Amino acid sequence: MDLEARLAELSRISGAATPVVSVYLNTRWADEHQRERARVFLKNELARARAAYRGVLDSDLDWIEAQGRALVEQARFPEAHGVALFACGVAGLREILPVRVPFEDAFVVADTPFLGPLAAVHELVPTAVIVFVDAESGRLVPVSDEGPGPEVALESDVPGHHRRGGWAQLAQSRYQRHIQDHRGRHFEAVSATLTHLVEGQGVKRIVLAGEPRNVAEFTKHVPERIAGRITGSVAAARHEPAHLLVERASDLLAGANLLEEAEAVDRVLVEAAKGGRAVAGLEGVLAAAGLGAIHVLYLLRGFREPGRACGECGAMQPGExxxxxxxxxxxxxxxxxxxxxxxxxxxxxAVEAVELHAELAQAGGVAARLRYSL
Ligand SMILES: [Zn+2]
Known part of the structure; x- marks a missing residue:
């Protein structure tokens, strides 16, 4: 699934004879209690929408209800942490999009699909790779916006340790050196493969996984030019499935993304203050959006501001x-x-939802990087 392409298509849907139902669910249920909360949330929202639209949306709401039930029972997408659903029967829209990050539960009926949370996901989870290493094997788990990709196993034929006593001590130390040598080559091979992947596909972040001594040793073999992309490391054992590694790495990756996002917002605010290719504050951003000049929109998560939009020329304005x-x-x-x-x-x-940023909040909660100076 190409999330970016789906977002662009969804954003073009508007003006159908009936409104679009957009539902976001956090499907990272740790226990039965959370699962029950999701069930109740859906039940209440569906009842409210049925009452408000009196039969107009029945087939859409029936579909949402059936999908929601399958999700809560984890019959569908048990690995997803968040799922977005969009339904508008008259526009031929029935879309269900699982992603790797949890959403806040939301249920929106409007003229257009509600896309903010989905757009934010796209920026929240850049492409990363988790690298598991031990002395004789390696595994690469790529992680994209849509979740972990197929794992790549890297094996080499290093013989195992053999405990020997007595006279063999000397031989063993030799053998150890031999193993060391092989280890070195194994790590070099993993490192070369990783470098190829990271540079070839523009992977922004690397998380190392394994026993600490293996990770430390492997780190020495990572070339300097990609070492800066190592976000951190997590403990892992060879037999553990990829989804556990992904789970452990997710906090590290999210933290790194938040930091990077905050720095990007800092730069936009500085640029806006200088009058360059950026604007800050609602009025400036509205004007730039009206001109189609926004390259990246930054808005505080949960940003809401009542205003009006013109059905004729499309202009947006604050107030009543x-x-x-x-x-x-x-x-x-x-x-x-x-x-x-x-x-x-x-x-x-593109749109980035910003978690927390004091200066952005002070500037009114919105800022944007522009394609050109206004
Ligand atoms: Zn107008």
Whole structure:
């Protein structure tokens, strides 16, 4: 699944005869209690939507209900941490997208698909690779936005340790050196494979996994030019399945992404203050979005701002005023956060939901990197 392509297609859906139902579920259920909460959340939201739309959305809501049940029972996508569902029967839309990061539960019925959380995922989880090493084997587990990819096993024919006593002591120390030599080559081979993958596919982060001594030894063989991408290491044993390694690495990767995101926001705010190819604050961002000039939109997670959007020229404005300030035609109420996300995606830009950022909050919660200076 190409998430970016799906996002672009979803962002073009609007103006169907009936609204679109968008549902986000956190499916990383640790216990029965959390699972029950998801079940209740869906049940209540479905009942509310059925009452509000009186039969208009029945087939869409039936589909959501059936999919939701399968998810909660973990009959579908048991490995996913979050699932997004979109339904709009008259537009031929029935989409279910599992991802590797948990969503906040959300249930939205609107003219267009609610895409903010999905767009945020895309940036939250850049491509990474988890590298398991021990003395004679290696495993590479690539991790993309959609989850772990197929694991690559790297094996070499290093003979195992043999405990020998007495006179063989000398031979053993030799043998040890021999093993060391093989280990060196094994690690070199793993390192060369890793370097190839990382540079060839633009992998941003590496997490090492294994016993500490193996990881430490392996690190010496990683060339300097990719060593900077090592985010950290986690303990792991050879027999453990890839999904456990991914689970352990996920906090490290999320932390590194948050730091990188905060630095990107810092740079945008500095650039905006200098009047370069960036803007900060709602008014500036709305104007840039209207021109299709936004390359990357940064908005604080949970950003909400009531405003209006013009059905005629598409302009967005804060406040309650009915007339469009550009073309004077009537407007309709929107949440400006959601409307901005849709506009930016529809014009080929990217969206990053920012977890916490004091200066961004001070600037009004939104900023953007632009394709050109305004
Ligand atoms: Zn207008």
């Amino acid at each position: 005023t009915d007339a469009c300030r550009v073309c004077r035609r009537p407007t309709k109420p929107v949440d400006l956060g959601a409307a901005l996300v849709e506009r930016v995606l529809a014009t080929g830009g």
